[in-house]
Amino acid sequence: MGESSQAAINEKTEQIRLEQIEKRFGEQTVLKNLSLTIEKGEFIAIVGKSGSGKSTLLRLAAGLDEPTTGQITYNGIPLKESDMNAKMMYQDSRLLPWKTVIDNVGLGLKRGWKKKAEQTLDHVGLLPFKNEWPSNLSGGQQQRVALARALMYNPTLLLLDEPLSALDALTRMEMQNLIEKLWLEQGFTALLVTHDVREAIKLGDRIILIEDGKITLDVQNTAKRPRAFSDTKLTLLEKNI
Numbered sequence: 004m005g006e007s008s009q010a011a012i013n014e015k016t017e018q019i020r021l022e023q024i025e026k027r028f029g030e031q032t033v034l035k036n037l038s039l040t041i042e043k044g045e046f047i048a049i050v051g052k053s054g055s056g057k058s059t060l061l062r063l064a065a066g067l068d069e070p071t072t073g074q075i076t077y078n079g080i081p082l083k084e085s086d087m088n089a090k091m092m093y094q095d096s097r098l099l100p101w102k103t104v105i106d107n108v109g110l111g112l113k114r115g116w117k118k119k120a121e122q123t124l125d126h127v128g129l130l131p132f133k134n135e136w137p138s139n140l141s142g143g144q145q146q147r148v149a150l151a152r153a154l155m156y157n158p159t160l161l162l163l164d165e166p167l168s169a170l171d172a173l174t175r176m177e178m179q180n181l182i183e184k185l186w187l188e189q190g191f192t193a194l195l196v197t198h199d200v201r202e203a204i205k206l207g208d209r210i211i212l213i214e215d216g217k218i219t220l221d222v223q224n225t226a227k228r229p230r231a232f233s234d235t236k237l238t239l240l241e242k243n244i
């Protein structure tokens with residue numbers, strides 16, 4: 004095996020660092036002296052009560068908003084100057100109802116995206132639905148389309164703000180498996196906000212609890228590690244032997 008692939012397996016690589024972040028909206032301080040380092044390829048599950056600041060944290064990490072004080076870097080470079088490629092997924096799919104599934108997936112992209120859109124729809128199991136209107140799909144299928152749309156950009160960071168919380172239990176389980184599969188295959192870093200602790204334990208390498216704008220718990224999910232290792236890293240190992 005080459006040295007570089009060995010390093011890829013063993014080394015933690017810092018991707019995003021939030022340092023002493025404060026976020027205020029008027030009089031209200033929503034994030035309070037929050038520091039967090041996210042490693043490349045990590046799957047972090049974020050839990051916490053409504054209003055504790057989870058979505059605000061995701062928006063800052065995605066570069067959609069800026070902290071009031073503190074700094075955020077991506078691969079060591081200030082976020083704004085970096086080439087970070089982040090995509091968000093929300094509780095609602097935010098598909099355009101007047102565009103077909105495939106046109107939603109290719110939205111905002113320049114020419115030549117059709118083939119990739121078909122492949123991506125295939126990855127989420129929806130290729131046969133490519134010419135449907137979003138309103139003809141179930142909630143879970145619409146979230147699959149939203150996921151496909153995000154993946155079209157080959158994001159290095161995927162931010163998932165309660166994307167499964169409106170789905171029924173069985174569909175949620177299927178979507179959890181799909182997200183995990185795509186994460187294992189594609190290697191993006193994932194930040195998932197969820198109210199479902201079982202979902203956090205199933206998907207997160209690391210589980211973070213936010214209370215009143217502060218991280219009050221940050222634990223490695225040892226229960227998950229061996230599976231992630233056996234699936235992805237083992238494949239990587241096998242490829243390089």
Ligand code: ADP
Pocket residue numbers: 028033051052053054055056057058059060
């Ligand atoms: P969570 O996602 O954990 O439910 P949020 O990050 O959405 O919490 O919100 C945390 C607090 O910040 C809430 O009190 C919310 O009202 C407030 N907040 C979030 N975004 C804004 C905004 N753009 N303007 C004013 N207040 C906001």
Ligand code: MG
Pocket residue numbers: 057058059164
């Ligand atoms: Mg929220």
